[in-house]
Amino acid sequence: MAATSSAAAAAPPPCRLLGSGQAHLRLPPSAAAAAASARRRLLLRCAASGGNGKGGGGDGSGSDPVLEERRRRRQAELAARIASGEFTAQGPAWIAPLAVGLAKLGPPGELAAALLTKVAGGGGPEIPQAVGSMSAVTGQAFFIPLYDLFLTYGGIFRLNFGPKSFLIVSDPAIAKHILRDNSKAYSKGILAEILEFVMGTGLIPADGEIWRVRRRAIVPAMHQKYVTAMISLFGYASDRLCQKLDKAATDGEDVEMESLFSRLTLDVIGKAVFNYDFDSLSYDNGIVEAVYVTLREAEMRSTSPIPTWEIPIWKDISPRQKKVNEALALINKTLDELIDICKRLVEEEDLQFHEEYMNEQDPSILHFLLASGDDVSSKQLRDDLMTMLIAGHETSAAVLTWTFYLLSKYPNVMAKLQDEADTVLGDRLPTIEDVKKLKYTTRVINESLRLYPQPPVLIRRSIEEDMLGGYPIGRGEDIFISVWNLHHCPKHWDGADVFNPERWPLDGPNPNETNQNFSYLPFGGGPRKCVGDMFATFETVVATAMLVRRFDFQMAPGAPPVEMTTGATIHTTEGLKMTVTRRTKPPVIPNLEMKVISDSPENMSTTTSMPVSAASIASGEDQQGQAYNTGGLIVCLLYKEKLSGRSIWTTARLNLQQGFQLAKNVSTDGRVMAGEVITSAIFLSREKFSGHSPEMMASGFSSISSRRLPSMNVDARHRKGQSGRRGARRLAGGILLGPGHVAVDKPDHPDLWFGTEYRPAGR
Numbered sequence: 182m183a184a185t186s187s188a189a190a191a192a193p194p195p196c197r198l199l200g201s202g203q204a205h206l207r208l209p210p211s212a213a214a215a216a217a218s219a220r221r222r223l224l225l226r227c228a229a230s231g232g233n234g235k236g237g238g239g240d241g242s243g244s245d246p247v248l249e250e251r252r253r254r255r256q257a258e259l260a261a262r263i264a265s266g267e268f269t270a271q272g273p274a275w276i277a278p279l280a281v282g283l284a285k286l287g288p289p290g291e292l293a294a295a296l297l298t299k300v301a302g303g304g305g306p307e308i309p310q311a312v313g314s315m316s317a318v319t320g321q322a323f324f325i326p327l328y329d330l331f332l333t334y335g336g337i338f339r340l341n342f343g344p345k346s347f348l349i350v351s352d353p354a355i356a357k358h359i360l361r362d363n364s365k366a367y368s369k370g371i372l373a374e375i376l377e378f379v380m381g382t383g384l385i386p387a388d389g390e391i392w393r394v395r396r397r398a399i400v401p402a403m404h405q406k407y408v409t410a411m412i413s414l415f416g417y418a419s420d421r422l423c424q425k426l427d428k429a430a431t432d433g434e435d436v437e438m439e440s441l442f443s444r445l446t447l448d449v450i451g452k453a454v455f456n457y458d459f460d461s462l463s464y465d466n467g468i469v470e471a472v473y474v475t476l477r478e479a480e481m482r483s484t485s486p487i488p489t490w491e492i493p494i495w496k497d498i499s500p501r502q503k504k505v506n507e508a509l510a511l512i513n514k515t516l517d518e519l520i521d522i523c524k525r526l527v528e529e530e531d532l533q534f535h536e537e538y539m540n541e542q543d544p545s546i547l548h549f550l551l552a553s554g555d556d557v558s559s560k561q562l563r564d565d566l567m568t569m570l571i572a573g574h575e576t577s578a579a580v581l582t583w584t585f586y587l588l589s590k591y592p593n594v595m596a597k598l599q600d601e602a603d604t605v606l607g608d609r610l611p612t613i614e615d616v617k618k619l620k621y622t623t624r625v626i627n628e629s630l631r632l633y634p635q636p637p638v639l640i641r642r643s644i645e646e647d648m649l650g651g652y653p654i655g656r657g658e659d660i661f662i663s664v665w666n667l668h669h670c671p672k673h674w675d676g677a678d679v680f681n682p683e684r685w686p687l688d689g690p691n692p693n694e695t696n697q698n699f700s701y702l703p704f705g706g707g708p709r710k711c712v713g714d715m716f717a718t719f720e721t722v723v724a725t726a727m728l729v730r731r732f733d734f735q736m737a738p739g740a741p742p743v744e745m746t747t748g749a750t751i752h753t754t755e756g757l758k759m760t761v762t763r764r765t766k767p768p769v770i771p772n773l774e775m776k777v778i779s780d781s782p783e784n785m786s787t788t789t790s791m792p793v794s795a796a797s798i799a800s801g802e803d804q805q806g807q808a809y810n811t812g813g814l815i816v817c818l819l820y821k822e823k824l825s826g827r828s829i830w831t832t833a834r835l836n837l838q839q840g841f842q843l844a845k846n847v848s849t850d851g852r853v854m855a856g857e858v859i860t861s862a863i864f865l866s867r868e869k870f871s872g873h874s875p876e877m878m879a880s881g882f883s884s885i886s887s888r889r890l891p892s893m894n895v896d897a898r899h900r901k902g903q904s905g906r907r908g909a910r911r912l913a914g915g916i917l918l919g920p921g922h923v924a925v926d927k928p929d930h931p932d933l934w935f936g937t938e939y940r941p942a943g944r
């Protein structure tokens with residue numbers, strides 16, 4: 182996103198950007214009382230607790246009471262301090278910072294400050310002023326206290342922090358004026374300063390002519406055909422994450438979802454922007470580490486009280502800065518190499534450039550830019566790529582993190598979501614048509630972005646004089662447009678703090694800043710609106726649908742409380758630790774005619790037709806024994822019903838050779854040649870291999886793995902009290918060897934089950 186950008190920017194530092202300082206000024210008693218009572222009524226549960234479950238959306242299944250209490254206390258304290266007038270300044274805008282400066286000079290200065298405030302207090306209408314205090318913002322994300330101040334001071338007020346002063350905008354009409362109607366009067370200000378070291382003059386920080394030229398070059402690269410091509414990239418990347426979660430579910434390990442989402446979106450954006458596979462879900466290589474070092478630095482700079490990176494000698498000797506410089510050098514080198522490779526590809530290809538130009542093998546934005554003949558320096562190209570990498574990475578990761586947090590709190594939303602994913606996706610990787618049908622999933626993302634906007638604040642600086650909300654403002658004003666406040670404003674939203682995807686009708690338009698008249702700004706608005714809005718929406722919808730289709734997600738027992746902090750976007754303070762369990766649906770057990778082959782190799786070709794159903798294996802001790810006696814190989818077949826698209830499980834008992842034979846018949850796209858079977862998984866009972874030579878087993882396994890049998894994801898549980906997963910292990914080709922009993926899941930045998938799921942070959 183502009184996210185980072187915005188984010189970093191967006192997350193102006195409680196310290197460096199806001200400085201420090203203390204105020205002591207008055208709010209008229211009646212106004213203070215009214216504000217306090219409004220706050221009591223409207224007290225926002227802006228904590229990560231996910232709302233109170235009222236309203237159409239969730240059931241509000243509980244948040245941490247200790248956390249809630251701490252939050253309530255903090256807010257009540259702040260509310261009381263605001264009501265006491267502690268934060269209220271009077272007089273013209275320049276007075277408070279100057280008065281604070283004078284007061285620091287000792288008693289004479291204090292006297293001068295008091296006089297100044299008194300004399301200046303009698304002017305015309307002035308922007309309401311609040312004076313920030315460090316103690317009000319420490320220990321929580323900086324945008325949270327701004328919400329209470331907004332309820333007191335209104336849609337525009339000035340916040341003075343020591344010598345610094347900011348205009349805080351929470352009014353949709355003023356936001357529209359700044360972002361859209363008079364956008365040329367505003368630059369990115371502080372944001373550009375903070376991000377210069379990593380984004381240079383990339384699209385997010387750039388202003389003026391550079392921004393105009395680069396935006397005109399980059400926007401066309403994200404055309405409809407490109408975004409459609411990205412859907413399969415989102416699907417594959419999400420599938421990789423599913424595989425990781427499969428393993429965690431099998432191993433019974435909890436997972437930290439925030440970092441996994443960060444990796445998922447890094448993998449996506451690397452391919453999408455410059456065709457580089459970070460594969461960060463699999464490895465932590467140098468370049469992945471370098472990207473994270475750089476991101477952390479951007480966050481640190483946006484929240485640090487002292488800009489140590491600007492101190493002449495220190496910046497050259499500090500180990501931290503050295504590491505950052507090395508990371509940047511590695512990223513730049515990698516980008517230069519990718520640019521060179523791409524240039525060669527463009528020279529060699531004989532595709533004609535046109536509006537919807539796209540190289541199928543490399544649909545990246547970089548490829549489009551080079552093919553378009555974009556006449557730009559390597560440095561500018563690197564700045565643009567780096568900007569999009571950061572913009573498209575952190576925002577999407579944050580959206581997924583908070584969406585899954587909310588889903589864990591609202592199980593009824595989760596159930597609806599899973600229903601939609603089952604119906605629309607079945608076992609397939611999503612297509613663009615599927616994504617359009619995932620309407621409820623899209624509403625969940627829309628609503629998640631309302632409650633947790635990424636970034637929570639947009640930053641601007643006035644470069645001309647202007648009128649905001651009826652108040653004149655001068656040049657050089659630093660402005661924070663609080664998207665958080667706009668999205669939580671109790672006047673605009675019913676149940677503002679409730680996660681309620683139903684507030685957005687399924688058959689209505691996709692909510693955006695235009696149809697919500699700037700009360701909803703998930704992707705900004707006006708000429709600087711996010712260029713990746715459709716990309717990001719599809720990405721998060723695909724990932725969400727694919728994950729919830731396969732897994733249930735709950736907060737892990739003993740997980741640290743989920744609280745917000747600001748980096749480039751809204752982060753959790755201690756991660757999002759979740760327990761992931763595979764969804765086990767009671768299998769529909771058909772009485773299908775299955776071929777059961779005799780145990781002896783001579784009779785391999787002789788097939789006996791007899792009815793075999795899952796129940797015949799799972800329903801009793803005798804039959805289980807029988808299953809093992811046939812040769813120890815149970816093949817699970819997943820049928821895809823042609824008409825309904827529903828999956829049906831059944832099993833057949835086969836001997837080893839038969840199993841291998843079947844595996845060989847699985848084509849590389851996962852379909853068994855003959856019939857409707859789309860995948861298979863083979864489970865073996867180790868003890869039962871005794872009758873087969875090691876050579877035969879080895880050749881069987883290698884033939885399976887060379888066919889890339891798609892049964893890579895296998896869950897097996899063994900009968901309670903037996904060796905369990907300790908004895909189970911994977912072999913080549915995803916075959917699970919387990920010493921225990923294996924049987925098909927069955928509602929009346931919840932402790933006996935196994936399953937596998939369809940994967941396209943090679944995934």
Ligand code: HEM
Binds near residue numbers: 384639702
């Ligand atoms: C859910 C994910 C995303 C969110 C919430 C998001 C949000 C935003 C917002 C709010 C802005 C406006 C910033 C401002 O006005 O200061 C923005 C700008 C931008 N975003 Fe995104 N973004 C997301 C994903 C992406 C992706 C995937 C890309 C690239 C592929 C991207 C590229 C950009 C760029 C280049 C800008 C700057 C546009 C300009 O200044 O002309 N964003 N984003």
